[in-house]
Amino acid sequence: MRVLIPGIGGVLGQHVARRLLEQGHEVIGIDRRPWHDAPAGIELHNVDIRKRAAEDVFRKKRPQAVIHMATVTHLVEKTAERYKINLGGTRAVFEHCRDWGVEHAIFVGRHTYYGAAADSPLYHKEEDPPMAVTTFPELSDLVAADLYACTALWRLPNLCTTVLRMAYTLGPTGHGTLATFLRGRHVPMVLGFDPLFHFMHEEDVAAAICLALEKRLQGVYNVAGPQPVPLSVVVRGTGRSAIPLPEIAFRAALGRFGLPRLPPGALAHIKYPVVVDSEAFRTATGFVHQVDEVRAMQEYRDAFPVRR
């Protein structure tokens, strides 16, 4: 199959691309970022997904499937540019899919869509509303992109659309929101709170995306690996030390003393859990995670050791 991956330059994009290539697919990538050591056989186009040149790739190559991974978080892009990439980019991808006869489009979203709040349920089902817009405004563009992708399910009946909401990624490349949060030697926690964190190894993330392609899955699915663990366990398991701070001190200390810089909304995500129910995805695809939580944390710790 000819597969086009917008956002191939990201860590997950690269993982997925390699895996598809191994499976014998023809892989084409679009990204503004370069991928220097890309394996031979992957065709790269250094263009912006929102620009004319990107549409040309669709027109000339006529991919059968598209895996849209060109979305960014507040950690990567801090300006209004983020909204343009996430919303404008997603729109462009789906319009090109419609116009150039793509059969299957996969939108790779995030489980933080559901948001964290004291009164949000554990194990979110796909139909749960996106509370992230109120709990964490910096995520609202990703929520909107996710919902926009969902509209393709009824707007574009000829296109098979999959929306995946992936749990946090954790693994040796240190990619992802959780991995970035854990990067320092000390990890701040809010005193008196220790929420469950749902994460999976990057190889499992890539495997799940490839499986969605293979099974030509249609609909919205949560994707998660091993069972969630408390943040304190994640901190210990990755060889870090937790610094529990009262909420007021926590707000003041962020971005100082070597602690990560976080938007105010992130506080809710450190106080309350975002845990998803991925049973529907497992049933539909037969997905079984290969790496458990212990090894995922171990690999991260080995890749990013803390200097004592």
Next chain:
Amino acid sequence: MSLLIDPEVAARVDRLELPFNTYGVDPYGASKQHLARLFTAFRFLYRHYFTVGVEGVEHVPARGRAMLVGNHSGGIAIDGAMVITSCFFELEPPRLAQGMAEKFMAQTPFMGLLATRSGQLTGLVETAEHLLHDERLLMIFPEGARGTAKLYPERNTLVHFGSGFMRLAMKTRTPIIPFGFVGGGEAIPTIANSYALGKLFGAPYVPITPWGVALPAPVRLELTYSAPMTFDGSGTEEDEVIEGYVEQVKQRIAGLIEGGRERRRKALAWSRGAEDEARIEGEPGSTKEEQR
């Protein structure tokens, strides 16, 4: 830390049939270490501080989804705590009853954490359904916060029952095991509820007792379980149908409360008699063991 954990209790925690991971944490955040600490403390309350009389615990199934449904008794959750403790110590193998806590708990530092670590989650229909789907034992007080607000003279009455539990039980085909709890009102005789203080602590209200704070007195408590009740249907029936079923459960619980009061009266009369005898024989005190 290990001083706070009785090895015997820890061994029982090991026998809980829950999918704990390598770190001793289950998928809902309950932790083995925390449960061992909690039940070590609760065992003292259950066996020594209060005197808890339990009847019908054999009606709680050893495995599979089930819903314990009962009345609130007392201004703070000693009823829930003792129900959980009885399921842990009286059942073979032990089971963890999981309650549905008030939302304010999750927002309060430490409180929400302690609740989660002991398997007591924020009361949400979605979470309850997921627990039942995982074949857990749910503990529900359909009176909600209205039930804990009962004043001393109303302690053995029942207030309005919500119907959500019934719809959920029918939808998920879960047997309901009604229980009646007596004595919580004597342990915490609420003379008033302070809503102003509640606001201060972020709780709905704070119960006031003759001795000020809601510290429970060491009294006799009676807990009675009844045979399971099952209701066929989909949970989407008309209100009249559901209300009728809820009323059946409520009546059953009212009967259990009466039974519990009777047992409590007899036990107290007997112990008072024993105390009098002891006084006559010139050996006052230490009747605690005889009461049990």
